[in-house]
Amino acid sequence: xxxxxxxxxxxxxxxxxxxxxxxxxxxxxxxxxxxxxxxxxxxxxxxxxxxxxxxxxxxxxxxxxxxxxxxxxxxxxxxxxxxxxxxxxxxxxxxxxxxxxxxxxxxxxxxxxxxxxxxxxxxxxxxxxxxxxxxxxxxxxxxxxxxxxxxxxxxxxxxxxxxxxxxxxxxxxxxxxxxxxxxxxxxxxxxxxxxxxxxxxxxxxxxxxxxxxxxxxxxx
Amino acid sequence: xxxxxxxxxxxxxxxxxxxxxxxxxxxxxxxxxxxxxxxxxxxxxxxxxxxxxxxxxxxxxxxxxxxxxxxxxxxxxxxxxxxxxxxxxxxxxxxxxxxxxxxxxxxxxxxxxxxxxxxxxxxxxxxxxxxxxxxxxxxxxxxxxxxxxxxxxxxxxxxxxxxxxxxxxxxxxxxxxxxxxxxxxxxxxxxxxxxxxxxxxxxxxxxxxxxxxxxxxxxx
DNA sequence: ACCTGAACACCGTTCAAGT
DNA sequence: ACCTGAACACCGTTCAAGT
Numbered sequence: 085x086x087x088x089x090x091x092x093x094x095x096x097x098x099x100x101x102x103x104x105x106x107x108x109x110x111x112x113x114x115x116x117x118x119x120x121x122x123x124x125x126x127x128x129x130x131x132x133x134x135x136x137x138x139x140x141x142x143x144x145x146x147x148x149x150x151x152x153x154x155x156x157x158x159x160x161x162x163x164x165x166x167x168x169x170x171x172x173x174x175x176x177x178x179x180x181x182x183x184x185x186x187x188x189x190x191x192x193x194x195x196x197x198x199x200x201x202x203x204x205x206x207x208x209x210x211x212x213x214x215x216x217x218x219x220x221x222x223x224x225x226x227x228x229x230x231x232x233x234x235x236x237x238x239x240x241x242x243x244x245x246x247x248x249x250x251x252x253x254x255x256x257x258x259x260x261x262x263x264x265x266x267x268x269x270x271x272x273x274x275x276x277x278x279x280x281x282x283x284x285x286x287x288x289x290x291x292x293x294x295x296x297x298x299x300x301x302x303x304x
Numbered sequence: 305x306x307x308x309x310x311x312x313x314x315x316x317x318x319x320x321x322x323x324x325x326x327x328x329x330x331x332x333x334x335x336x337x338x339x340x341x342x343x344x345x346x347x348x349x350x351x352x353x354x355x356x357x358x359x360x361x362x363x364x365x366x367x368x369x370x371x372x373x374x375x376x377x378x379x380x381x382x383x384x385x386x387x388x389x390x391x392x393x394x395x396x397x398x399x400x401x402x403x404x405x406x407x408x409x410x411x412x413x414x415x416x417x418x419x420x421x422x423x424x425x426x427x428x429x430x431x432x433x434x435x436x437x438x439x440x441x442x443x444x445x446x447x448x449x450x451x452x453x454x455x456x457x458x459x460x461x462x463x464x465x466x467x468x469x470x471x472x473x474x475x476x477x478x479x480x481x482x483x484x485x486x487x488x489x490x491x492x493x494x495x496x497x498x499x500x501x502x503x504x505x506x507x508x509x510x511x512x513x514x515x516x517x518x519x520x521x522x523x524x
Numbered sequence: 525a526c527c528t529g530a531a532c533a534c535c536g537t538t539c540a541a542g543t
Numbered sequence: 544a545c546c547t548g549a550a551c552a553c554c555g556t557t558c559a560a561g562t
Contacts, residue, residue, distance in 0.1 A: 094525030122555060135527055201481050208490040225496060225503045230512035237457030261421050270428040276445060283445050292450035299519025314544030342536060355546055
């Protein structure tokens with residue numbers, strides 16, 4: 085790895101990978117991923133867009149480095165509960181909390197199942213808890229994926245909802261649709277009516293997770 | 305609604321909302337949402353970008369119209385199973401299949417919980433099945449959301465994975481991370497090893513959904 | 525080895541004007 | 544009422560050159 089070696093020739097670097105990642109992290113925290121552009125980042129650092137490409141392959145690699153940085157600095161529950169079901173719930177909740185603070189990670193990196201090095205901790209302990217609860221290794225991997233899907237979907241849905249609620253004054257498309265529901269065609273939705281928005285604004289991650297664990301792991 | 309009225313004055317329209325949505329749908333089907341641009345769409349129709357803005361407020365509204373169009377033309381399982389659990393599984397699977405064909409919908413519209421008019425059918429029947437299985441109305445809405453999170457997460461994760469597998473030759477970041485796992489730190493993941501990629505490539509939506517239903521709905 | 529300026533090939537959207 | 548051309552304010556990335 086060249087960045088770890090001591091360079092003996094050539095021009096001394098003016099900016100570093102660490103500085104790039106650190107500044108990117110600050111921008112994302114302050115203004116959201118949408119505002120993270122190579123041009124803006126370079127401006128912030130006091131350099132040019134092209135200088136960045138000398139330290140980072142492309143924007144995607146930068147986001148991956150960012151994920152690793154964030155996951156590495158996130159607090160991890162310790163000690164973990166001895167009971168496997170409780171352990172799974174605790175670790176999944178920690179993963180959820182980490183992601184809730186930076187939902188863009190899910191949008192950007194779903195393909196890698198949160199597989200940055202620093203994020204392996206979560207996968208390891210969820211798979212381990214599933215095995216401890218009596219599942220085979222392959223079943224445990226499937227259980228992990230199910231928990232991941234649920235978590236990713238929750239993060240992405242509530243993040244987008246919150247963003248819209250915050251910036252948009254006009255009623256959402258959903259509100260308009262709900263206002264015009266035909267009770268004959270959709271009786272259940274009509275009976276929920278205006279309460280839908282209020283009901284779906286609550287955070288029910290924990291309850292859903294427990295239901296998932298009940299269905300996924302054999303009875304203790 | 306102005307589009308339904310018969311116009312008696314002014315210049316006759318050369319392009320229509322229906323033509324815009326239809327062409328957009330074809331572009332998305334053939335080349336993916338990433339290739340759907342207002343400029344490209346106008347070119348395809350043989351018009352100018354600005355003509356589109358006369359029929360559609362902005363790109364987001366266009367995507368919403370597209371979702372409605374697609375949901376309206378999707379096949380719906382009929383008749384539905386009488387057993388509530390089976391009914392929930394059947395409807396959720398139909399929703400999943402619809403989305404699997406156009407994963408961009410999830411990425412774009414998660415905030416509205418698939419709340420286009422034509423998509424209400426799925427919500428209605430999932431909530432109804434949950435009530436029929438013994439849940440209260442509010443609990444049933446929560447159950448619907450849990451199923452939605454799981455479904456959205458599955459679609460988004462596998463869609464992105466598939467896209468990368470298709471276009472990218474070099475090993476994924478995940479593969480590189482897995483190759484360097486420390487068995488002392490992460491014994492479970494190390495013992496899964498190279499099988500991870502193979503295991504996570506399988507479609508386990510159905511199994512996960514059944515586990516979710518087991519945990520969500522009271523025993524029959 | 526590291527950084528720069530200029531350019532390429534794009535975006536969504538607004539403005540002012542034409543028919 | 545509907546459409547147009549030109550422009551604004553951006554993107555990520557490549558290329559060729561400078562130090």
